[in-house]
Amino acid sequence: MTATLPRPTPAGSTRTPVGARLGGLLRARETGIALLIVVVFVAATVKNDAFASANSIQQLLLGASLIALLTVGQTMVIVTRNVDLSVGSVVGISAYVVGMTFRDHPGTPILLGFVVGIAVGAFFGAVNGAVVTLFRVPSLVVTLAGLYVIRGLDGLLVDGVIINPQSIPRGFQRIGFETVLGVPVLFLLVLVVVLVAAYAMRSFRSARDLYAIGSNPDAAELAGIPTQKRVFTAFLVSGSLAGLTGALFVALFAQVDVTAGRGYEFLVVAAVVVGGVAIFGGSGTVIGAALAAVLLNTIDQALVSSRISGFWTDAIAGALLLAAIAFDRSLSLRIARKLRTQEGAHRDV
């Protein structure tokens, strides 16, 4: 064999800055979205200073809350290299069941409303998860089918009968509009869920398993990770949070018909992707996704508030969404190139 030669290592010293720098970049992604929110906010305020009023900000937070809550579950699912397209339908049916419970059983405790919503969501989440893991079939197909089936079930249940505000206890509705120190209660609730989830996703083994599964499913299996169990759990959480979102929908709008939650799947996936969660799994954070939900909602409201004709809002929102994805990509490409050149330079030392 050969003489003892030093192996050229990519990063010479023990305390290499590469990893730290990368960690910093990951964090920078969230900072970037937060910055964008500020930019949009400032721009909208310049056009119309009412946008910065306390009430307007409250509405901004409220408007983003439901989608932000959904991004939590969706992030967990997408991180495992799956996707849950049925969330919109699950929100719809849970909202209706919660509304029905209040309507048909006056005096139902408020807390039970949440329990019912979460239970309905958890049921469908469990079904999605069970089918995906037991049959090992692509979740996109399963949850797309779920979207149709659950919507159909919801339709049979609703049968054209709207749940009216007078059926919803005032105390429950209060969650939708009351504020604490000027911050909407509903937003605080969502914030708590997001922060808890963000912390858990960083700090617990089982949560790290999710990243491992999405990063390399075969290797995860070899590493002895109970992959099917974890994927099932991700769907269960996603469904449960969609159920919770359904309950909050009732609190916020105090009326439910069959359109509740319709189209949310696109909004949520858009937010998750803009938030930097890799659509093919393995990386991304709950905070980034939730911030992106706030960003997209801020854009929507800024457009209306800037007195831009309603006919233009969709086109502009679409263009901004594309720009956001492209910008994010070109940024990460540039950073990757920079890193490579730096490492190349390091090699030459």
Place this chain on the structure above:
Amino acid sequence: MSETAVHAETPRDSGPAPTYEGVDTARPPRWRLALRWETALVAILLLTLLIGSNGSARFFTGTTFFFAGLNIGEIAIMALPLLMIVLIGEIDLSVAAMLALSGAVMGVLWQSGTSFGVAVAAALVTGLVGGALNGYLIAYLGLPSIAVTIGSLTLFRGIAQIILPNPTTTPFPTEVATLGVLPIPGTQVPYSIAVFTVLAVATATFVHATPSGRSLYAIGLQPEAAEFAGIRVTRVRFELFVLSGLVCSLAGVLFALKNSSASYSAGFGLELTVVAVVLFGGVSIFGGRGTVAGVVLSLAIVAVLQQALTQQQVQAEVQNIVTGGLLLASVLVPNAAAAGRRVRTALRGRGRPAPPPPTPAPTP
């Protein structure tokens, strides 16, 4: 200690070596596996026809099939490029929005007095441009197609809404408007289905019998290896999205003719239907697997089923459930055996004695 314990001297060389086999060019059994879903689709189609004819005496009439064709025509046309896009492992969710946008372009131009031919040409150019936008972002910037096309679906429909806030009211020239609604004289075949048939034959030939078609499968299964085999992966990606834009704009033109009007909300929500039809046809969402025959069968089932169920006054909600159920079946049925085996193994595994606890390792 010189020789080893268990398998000392006797190499158990019993029987001839099993793995050296002669060169076998016979059709692989994997083909038969792949064909299985298509066979199932044929069975489902027959079943659908049976259900349809059982419920209504007027089911087996030319009109039913004309209606079925008329309703599925544009979806069918859009499904063909989508099939190829899914084959290379991408997805296009902007198809229905492009249908609306190109229809709107045509409608606006026609309304403003442009000649019909120019209006149609402009619609098709719109498709090319929109497809090129998708293609550029996905192929050359490397953005995930699901995210890009969610964005462009909002964008396309938004632009349609800007240029055509209200549905156009000027009817298209009657000679062409009838193309949208009447069958080819002497038959019960709508024009859109005739267009589809031509495109389907072309697609099938391309996908299954040309070098470029074969490379779609390679790209879908392993893009890097395809690149190393000299396949222009990026360009193929780009071209397929451009093609999808173009074909969807053609569908948009036909759709506008069929409705004798254009609207920015044309085909609202249809993207998921088109995706569902393609997946129901047995095309793998991960790319690299699927046939044109499967998608054609799937389209036929969806079209006939809708007629059968509506004629029998089955609630629209139930129809949704049936659609979802069939889609689910398309992935579950081929995997049912494996799933059953897994469940059985899991149960059997539980019955067996657990592995004994490890004795402590000899390491400190």
Place this chain on the structure above:
Amino acid sequence: ACGSSSDGGSASSGGSGDGTLQEGLNVYFIPKDTQNPYEVLADQGGQAALEELGGTVTISSGTEATAAAQIPSIQAAIQAQADAIVIAANDPQALCPTLQQADSAGIAIVAFDSDFSCDGFDHLFINQADTTTIGTAEVDLLVQNMGTDSGQIAILSAAASATNQNAWIDAMKTYIDEKYPNLELVDTVYGNDDPATSLTVLQGLLSAYPDLKGIISPTTVGISTAAQYLSNNPDVASRITLTGLGLPSQMREYVKSGVVKSFALWNPTDLGYLAGYAAANLASGTTNLDTGATFDAGRLGSYTVDAPAGDTGPSVVLGPPTTFDATNIDDFDF
């Protein structure tokens, strides 16, 4: 009861009947979608009408409020050789080719709630109230509730392509220009009959126009979403007056709490009932589309076909809308 007893051409022969309605008529009711609460009530009215006449109603539509989703239902009516179709069109034109086929198959065609306009064949439109009346009534209601006829107002509509909404909005604009020159209609926003979207655009509206005084929402989802928002934000409610078209059942609480003083609507059940009678009469040949032709509509009495005007062809007007306020809202249960 699929109408096989009376074969072909029963409707196309026009008013040559002997004045008795046929029994066993099969009428297809095609609402915008199966879940539209307002039209569910209308369909019930239609069912009641046909029950009185010994016929049947088939309700068929898609789950999405799109023209494409309605087409299979029209086709099914053709295939079932129905006697009449009563439809709330999702698009003014897109259904024409299919409806034309229905017309050719001898099926009488009646539109309600949302009309369509096709060349080549005629149909009867059951107008809930005539367009101008709705427009002027809502503006008058707003001015009355605001207590002033000057200041900024806005409209929260359904979809930007909704024909009936747009017609009413046009009527309002004309009326404001004529009668209330100091009233400034600053914007029209579209909530797509979706609570979440309605809420978003409403919030945008409020922050865009801090001096806004009044909102008209001529759509049930829009007005109830806005009312809910106002009742949750009393400070906003104190400066904004809201009115429009809404269902009493949805608005009861807001009227009682004073967030909304009054709003208008006609009785959707009556609308469907009238449409059912009109369809039965057309199919039986006991009336026709000529201006001045009359028919009897059960408990609602007799109606006369109005002359075509503008985009609208032959039509029948249900009657003026009812205004609901705290004094009468408990009398209605739809």
Place this chain on the structure above:
Amino acid sequence: MATAAPHDPLLVLDRAEKSFGAVRALVDGSITLYPGEAHALLGENGAGKSTLVKILAGVHQPDAGSLVVGGAPVVFAGPSDARDAGVSIIYQEPTLFPDLTVAENIYMGRQPTVAGRRIDRRAMNAAAREVFARLGVVLDPSRPARGLSVADQQIVEIAKALSLNARVLVMDEPTAALTGVEVRRLFDVMETLRAEGAAVMFISHRLEEVYASCQRVTIMRDGRFVRTAPIDEVTVDEIIRSMVGRDLDALFPKTTTEPGQVVLDVDGMSEDGVFSDISFQVRRGEIVALAGLVGAGRSEVARAVFGIDPRTTGTVSVLGEVLPAHRPRAAMAAGIALVPEDRRQQGLVMDLPIDQNMALASLGRLATGGLLRRSAERKLAADWARRLQLKFGRLGNPASTLSGGNQQKVVLGKWLSRDPQLLIIDEPTRGIDVGTKAEVHRIIDSLVAAGMAVLMISSELPEVLGMADRVLVLHEGRITAELSRADADEDSIMRAASGLTSGATA
């Protein structure tokens, strides 16, 4: 003689069988591991070694046979059962999580935790650093695994296995991507583990490594156990005969040909941060080897020549014609073929059938009137399968069902069937058994004799020395030496490869 004490065996696998559909991968898998021994498992490609390993790992459940670990019969339902029983595995193919950090890769599922079962990142990184120190390498535990070189990936795998402190360590070709130094370090670690009483099972196609590190050897052929023997009682020739079932011709056949016309002319080729100022020529009938340490940029040079990677400056011409940059099609049309280094990602479409893989680079030629002829495709595949003595079930089976070495043959067939002017071949025999290796060398030699030009990249010095007419040595993206066959020896190449050159040209 070996240090293996006559203890009770740590692990006994007896007459294990495993079939995949019609393929009988393992007919009689038997091996016995004693504490304190390093035990080599040898066999041709496809002999069933990895299958045996996966049975020990709990990945595959055997169809028949028994497994005893630590004296007690066990049944592994999954990889975690094996791990819990003290068996740790380094798989043939790296199994890393590219998105996770290096440390997390090592401790996945057993991250050190603090109160509340929260992961203690600092402790995890420190522990990883410790393992690396034991291996004598420097790797940042907090960097993501994505972008690690193949060698570094393998290091992480080894670290993962080591950190388990297992009683039985199974290594399936761990050295295939390592440099000499790293291999030596690995052997040192193996030595330590043995001294601690663990058993090590080692798979490699490099017999010199087996002689350097193992006490006993088990040989398999065609899925069957052939024999087990102490290493110092068998000769290389005996081992090869047991593996291959026949005597072997020369490992490095070399027909001397007079180099002819210049086929490839690379002049001043550079790409920022990757390589710079690369100039060389390859002539007909000549094998030029690119040598260098892992990460020197050899593969990048090859890929840039072929057009997969971009290049910023310089020209590449084939037979006098200048090739456009970044256009593999043009390179192929000009007669270049590239057998890439990573056959699983780059060489093959694993889920496509063997015949379609073979034909993938020749689709245009197999079409008449734009339509692909399936019969021509199958014929091409059948021809080359025979010529390369491919071992397979059916040509219609996915390429993933082949053993590693046979996969490499498919890649070779895919490119040779194009009849190229210049064959660029990156690590031609990585993971290939001696028998096949000799075959591959013979094939290359005969092609060169027939006038083909070959640019070969190899990390195996004997292969470079045995096959090349000229050796170009790369160091950190630059050519530091050009050595003729006569001048090239281990020492001169290694000196140039590590940048210590003072002698040869630059």
